[in-house]
Amino acid sequence: MAEPPILLSAEGISKSFLGFRALESVDLHIRAGEVHALLGENGAGKSTLIKVLTGVHQPDSGTTRLNGEQISVRDAQQAQKLGIGTVYQEVNLLPNLSVAENLYIGRQPMRFCLINRREMEKNARALLAQYDIHIDVAADLASYSVAVQQLIAIARAVDISGNILILDEPTASLDRHEVEVLFTVIRRLKARGLGIVFITHFLDQVYAVSDRVTVLRNGKLAGTSLCADLPKLDLVSLMLGRTMAEATHGSRRQETGPVHREISFKGFGLGRSVAPFDLEIGRGEVVGVAGLLGSGRTETAKLLFGIDIADSGTASIDGKPVKIGSPRDAIKLGFGLCPEDRKTDGIIGDLSVRENIALALQARRGWFNRMRQSEQRALADRFVKALDIRTSDIEKPVKFLSGGNQQKVILARWLATEPRFLILDEPTRGIDVGAHAEIIQLINRLCGDGMALLVISSEIEEIVAYSTRVRVLRDREHQGELTGASIDTGTIMRTIAADSARIEA
Amino acid sequence: MNTRLLPFYATLFIGVLAYLICVIQFPGMFSTRVAGNLLTDNAFLGIAAVGMTFVILSGGIDLSVGSVIAFTGVLLAVLINWNGVHPLLAFAIALTLTTLFGAAMGLIIHYLDVPAFIVTLAGMFLARGLCFVMTTDSVPINHEFYTMLQSLYWRMPGGGRLTFIGGLMVATFAVGILIAHFTKFGSYIYAIGGNRASAELMGVPVARTTVGIYALSGFLSGLAGIVFSLYTSAGYSLAAVGVELDTIAAVVIGGTLLTGGVGLVAGTFIGVIIQGIIQTYIVFDGTLSSWWTKIVVGILLFAFIALQRILVWLSTRKASALGAH
Numbered sequence: 001m002a003e004p005p006i007l008l009s010a011e012g013i014s015k016s017f018l019g020f021r022a023l024e025s026v027d028l029h030i031r032a033g034e035v036h037a038l039l040g041e042n043g044a045g046k047s048t049l050i051k052v053l054t055g056v057h058q059p060d061s062g063t064t065r066l067n068g069e070q071i072s073v074r075d076a077q078q079a080q081k082l083g084i085g086t087v088y089q090e091v092n093l094l095p096n097l098s099v100a101e102n103l104y105i106g107r108q109p110m111r112f113c114l115i116n117r118r119e120m121e122k123n124a125r126a127l128l129a130q131y132d133i134h135i136d137v138a139a140d141l142a143s144y145s146v147a148v149q150q151l152i153a154i155a156r157a158v159d160i161s162g163n164i165l166i167l168d169e170p171t172a173s174l175d176r177h178e179v180e181v182l183f184t185v186i187r188r189l190k191a192r193g194l195g196i197v198f199i200t201h202f203l204d205q206v207y208a209v210s211d212r213v214t215v216l217r218n219g220k221l222a223g224t225s226l227c228a229d230l231p232k233l234d235l236v237s238l239m240l241g242r243t244m245a246e247a248t249h250g251s252r253r254q255e256t257g258p259v260h261r262e263i264s265f266k267g268f269g270l271g272r273s274v275a276p277f278d279l280e281i282g283r284g285e286v287v288g289v290a291g292l293l294g295s296g297r298t299e300t301a302k303l304l305f306g307i308d309i310a311d312s313g314t315a316s317i318d319g320k321p322v323k324i325g326s327p328r329d330a331i332k333l334g335f336g337l338c339p340e341d342r343k344t345d346g347i348i349g350d351l352s353v354r355e356n357i358a359l360a361l362q363a364r365r366g367w368f369n370r371m372r373q374s375e376q377r378a379l380a381d382r383f384v385k386a387l388d389i390r391t392s393d394i395e396k397p398v399k400f401l402s403g404g405n406q407q408k409v410i411l412a413r414w415l416a417t418e419p420r421f422l423i424l425d426e427p428t429r430g431i432d433v434g435a436h437a438e439i440i441q442l443i444n445r446l447c448g449d450g451m452a453l454l455v456i457s458s459e460i461e462e463i464v465a466y467s468t469r470v471r472v473l474r475d476r477e478h479q480g481e482l483t484g485a486s487i488d489t490g491t492i493m494r495t496i497a498a499d500s501a502r503i504e505a
Numbered sequence: 506m507n508t509r510l511l512p513f514y515a516t517l518f519i520g521v522l523a524y525l526i527c528v529i530q531f532p533g534m535f536s537t538r539v540a541g542n543l544l545t546d547n548a549f550l551g552i553a554a555v556g557m558t559f560v561i562l563s564g565g566i567d568l569s570v571g572s573v574i575a576f577t578g579v580l581l582a583v584l585i586n587w588n589g590v591h592p593l594l595a596f597a598i599a600l601t602l603t604t605l606f607g608a609a610m611g612l613i614i615h616y617l618d619v620p621a622f623i624v625t626l627a628g629m630f631l632a633r634g635l636c637f638v639m640t641t642d643s644v645p646i647n648h649e650f651y652t653m654l655q656s657l658y659w660r661m662p663g664g665g666r667l668t669f670i671g672g673l674m675v676a677t678f679a680v681g682i683l684i685a686h687f688t689k690f691g692s693y694i695y696a697i698g699g700n701r702a703s704a705e706l707m708g709v710p711v712a713r714t715t716v717g718i719y720a721l722s723g724f725l726s727g728l729a730g731i732v733f734s735l736y737t738s739a740g741y742s743l744a745a746v747g748v749e750l751d752t753i754a755a756v757v758i759g760g761t762l763l764t765g766g767v768g769l770v771a772g773t774f775i776g777v778i779i780q781g782i783i784q785t786y787i788v789f790d791g792t793l794s795s796w797w798t799k800i801v802v803g804i805l806l807f808a809f810i811a812l813q814r815i816l817v818w819l820s821t822r823k824a825s826a827l828g829a830h
Contacts, residue, residue: 056706077708092706096699096766097692105692106708114687156707 004031006068007195008053008084008164013062015048022048024219025062030164030195035186037206037227038199039239040216046199047088049216050168054079054086066163077106085161087153088168095142095149100124102141103156131155132181147174154182158189165189166197169294171205183209201294202475203232203497215239236497239292240460261285263421263452265304267313273299276312277478279471281421281452286443288467289456290492296476297456298340301423304454305337306330331364333421336414338407340425340456346410349399353391354380356398356409361416383412387442407439421452428459440466460489474498511816512760512809513772519805520775523782531789537665539785541658544671547781549574549733549745551674551774554752554759555681556725558773559718561756562685564698564765565621567722569610570729571748572632573603575741577730579636582644582740585651592650600727606632607723611716621719629749636742643741646734654735670732677725681770694718698765751802755780758805762813779805 008030015023023045030036040046051057053064055073064071066082073079079086093102100121101108109119124137131151141149154170167186171179186196186209198210206213207227214224215238223238230238261282269276274296281287291297302308306324315322317333324330327337339346348356358376365371371379380394387408391401398409407427414422424443428436443466447453457463463470470482472495479495528535544551553570560567577599584590584598610628614621657669667675685691693714696704705711729748734740759776761768783801787793 075708076706077710080708086706088706092700092703094696094699094703094707094766097695101692101695102707105696106689106710108689108692114683115689115692117687 004033006030007032007066009065010049010053011063011065013049013052013064014060015052015057016060022219023052023059026216026219026221027224028053028197028214030197031212032193032195033190034212035190035196035198035210037210037213038197038216039201039206039213039235040222044216045219046216047168048219050086050088050166050197050199053164054084054166080106080160083160083162084164084166085157085159086166086168087150087157087170093141093149093153093156095140097141098138099128099135099141099144099152100137102152103127103137103159107160127155127159128152131185147178150174151178151182154185158185161194164195164197166199168199169201170198171200171202179205201292203235203292204475206235207232232497233494236292236493240458240493262318263315264317265313265315268303268310268315269312270299270303270308270310273308273476274303275477279304279478281454283420283450283452284447285468286447286453286455286466288463288470288487289454289473290460290463290470290496291473292496293458294476295473295496296478297473298425299476300473300478301337301339301425301454301456304330305335305423307337331360331417334417334419336360336417336419336422338410338414338422338424338427340429347398347406350397352395353384353389353398353401353409354394357383357412357416360413364417379416380412383416387412387415388438404436404439408442411439411442415446419451421454422446423454423456425456426458427455428457428462436462460492463492464489472496510760510769512762512812513769513775514760515809515812516758516760516772516775516779520779520782523779523786527782527786527789531786534785534789537661537663539665541661541665541667541671543778543781543785544674545666545668545736546784547777548668548670548674549729549736550748550751550755550780551777552677552732553726553729553748554755554773554777555677555770556722556729557749557752558681558756558759558761558768558770559685559694560621560722561753561761561763562698562765562768563694563715563718564701565614565715565718566625566753567607567610567628567719567726568622568625568749569606569628569632570722570726570752571745571750572629572636573606573723573726574730574733574745574748575636575743576632577603577727578734578737578740578744579639579644579742580740581731581734582646583639585646585648586644592648592654596731599731600724603727603730604720604724607726608716608720610723611719614719615712615715625719633742639742640740641742643739645739647738651735651738655738670735673728673732677728678770678774685770690714690717695766698767700766751780754802754806758802758809760809763810 006029010026010028013023013026014021026045026049028049038046038049048057052059053073055075055078064073071082073082097105103124104120108115109123110116111119121137128135128137133148133151135144135148141152150170154167158165170182174182190196200206210227212224213227213230213235215222215235217239261280263282264280266278267276268279289297289300299308303310306326306329309325315324322333324333354376357380358371361379362371377394383389384391384394389405389408389412391405398406401409427439440462443453443455447466455463455466464487467487470487470492472479472482472492474496482491553574557567557570580599580602581595584595585592606628610624613619614624654669658666659672661667685694693704693709696707696709697711697714701711733745737744755776756773757763758779759768759772759774761772780798780802783798784795787795787797
């Protein structure tokens with residue numbers, strides 16, 4: 001079978017941000033009439049690669065060719081002129097403009113030097129009809145649901161793209177029918193000879209629509225292959241960076257018989273975010289949560305901590321029903337959460353180590369019961385010693401600490417409130433190996449002290465190392481729980497890949 | 506229909522209501538004479554407010570407006586009276602300078618990424634200072650061309666006079682509405698005000714548009730300055746102090762969101778007229794201090810900002826309800 005011609009090729013693309021290497025010599029070849037899936041965990045460099053291709057970022061090195069001709073894309077406008085249409089991850093449209101204006105901004109039909117609004121709205125209706133959308137195109141975009149906005153963004157990008165269409169997680173907010181509509185459109189464009197880049201976290205969708213797949217990991221190319229040649233399990237190991245052969249050791253932690261699990265959630269769920277699940281957790285337990293990004297891991301944490309409010313299910317502690325309507329409620333109940341992205345959700349970079357540690361405890365005490373300086377200092381000193389936070393001074397702004405030490409500061413903040421239930425979302429992301437081991441030790445120690453922990457992580461070995469039970473999530477559903485001897489990396493990976501045939505083997 | 510336009514309808518309602526109250530109390534106010542005077546007296550304010558509408562729609566602010574009006578007035582007086590330049594040439598010079606001045610502020614705002622508030626505050630001091638450099642006196646303008654323009658008017662049915670400057674303001678609003686809704690530039694302004702980052706990703710030329718917006722505001726401030734000098738027949742360094750704040754008030758009362766992206770040029774027109782009606786009422790009453798205008802405008806501003814916040818709050822609640830399905 002002859003390979004279709006290459007439309008867009010990017011070779012040796014590297015890009016650093018403030019010394020952090022986001023992309024390291026990555027190659028990507030998009031062929032005409034092919035759907036090319038781009039996969040990788042969060043922070044693998046997918047979005048950066050897309051932004052380089054569309055001129056939002058300039059690469060530090062590497063060349064891009066379109067139809068064999070070298071190009072350098074300066075900005076989004078030029079990318080559009082070259083026929084590269086993009087739907088970025090977040091819906092990047094303008095809610096204050098009408099649907100028609102969003103579709104045609106910068107390309108409005110003109111008559112006598114003025115915009116012909118009637119013509120524009122007629123075109124917009126015709127364009128959206130292809131997607132089975134029949135709405136008032138003169139109304140503000142904001143008056144439609146996120147799913148409709150997403151389809152409008154796609155319609156816009158398709159309309160612009162003469163050569164390449166890039167879809168960065170287009171299906172995240174679509175339901176099954178809308179995904180089908182999108183896939184029909186993708187197949188039609190494919191037949192027309194467009195090169196399509198498709199970024200998603202849903203493996204089923206990769207196999208449903210893609211011809212070729214490229215996996216990025218930590219800013220490097222992990223592999224590229226035809227979908228037909230790559231079984232799902234191999235794809236998962238490519239994404240996680242482990243092969244099945246080395247991934248076989250089991251859990252070293254055994255379940256200590258029937259324990260009293262005092263914190264219980266029944267049928268907890270929220271719309272499209274996470275399907276209803278049950279969870280019970282008690283003193284001295286670590287429940288590991290495994291799953292690919294977008295599988296509902298972080299959403300589960302947000303639900304348990306009251307950041308998102310569950311629309312179904314009940315929670316109870318010691319058999320008494322409790323209401324979790326906000327993080328404040330959760331904190332009052334003795335819950336703690338270390339969020340996934342500590343830079344935006346956790347650390348307050350300009351405040352000192354002491355202030356960051358004292359924050360949660362102060363918030364729980366209320367504004368009028370201010371903690372004295374000496375009290376704060378004693379608290380900070382205690383945790384700096386206990387967690388071995390490496391800082392020259394507890395008055396040093398947290399932003400000057402290394403990633404691992406920042407993580408420990410957030411941990412300290414919650415430990416200071418003496419929580420009974422602590423949720424850690426990716427506690428080891430972006431920290432060096434030494435700090436990594438220390439955080440794991442800390443998790444084990446806290447668990448030994450009788451705390452209940454829920455730990456979310458992409459590092460499967462890590463989960464195996466500290467969990468008493470493991471939850472596996474896929475497609476926003478809790479797929480099941482592994483306990484005792486069944487906790488090993490192989491089983492977890494197979495459950496993630498939904499390779500049900502081999503699970504019982 | 507559209508909740509975003511609710512502030513505009515509220516303004517329209519308040520404007521009509523205010524006029525009705527005035528007419529009930531002083532039937533004399535129901536005449537084209539009063540209407541003509543309303544347009545003439547507020548011509549310079551209205552023209553400057555059109556520019557301010559675009560600036561605020563894009564999410565910015567222009568504090569230099571009043572100073573640029575005074576600068577234009579003094580420049581015209583100096584050129585025409587002391588240097589014998591023909592008014593038309595003087596107009597061209599003034600408009601070129603103020604447009605370039607606005608464009609320069611736009612360049613600094615965009616490329617140096619400095620808040621518009623700071624840059625135009627600097628522009629305000631700069632333009633005002635330049636007035637004093639030219640002259641500290643009030644310079645009268647005596648030129649037959651000026652007298653001719655001042656005596657131009659169209660007699661409306663009922664005896665009211667639509668003067669040249671009143672007509673110019675109405676024309677400016679008409680062109681402003683066309684720019685806002687029927688040009689690409691206009692759609693870019695709304696886009697940048699809606700979300701600058703998204704606009705950039707959608708291919709909106711943000712740099713060009715930002716410079717264009719402040720250049721337009723500079724041009725219209727210059728035009729307002731010309732109108733002001735026709736209105737007063739003089740150039741004076743201390744003229745039009747705080748006019749930028751009156752225009753901001755007119756824009757906000759006209760239903761434009763201070764955070765940008767939402768609003769109508771036509772709303773600003775009503776905002777200007779409401780201020781004019783209050784002023785006229787005070788004149789008709791005869792016993793009230795003219796500072797009552799400020800007090801009523803202040804109350805209206807508070808009311809409209811509160812209304813906008815409530816609407817924004819309602820629409821985000823609706824959006825999250827839509828998102829959750």
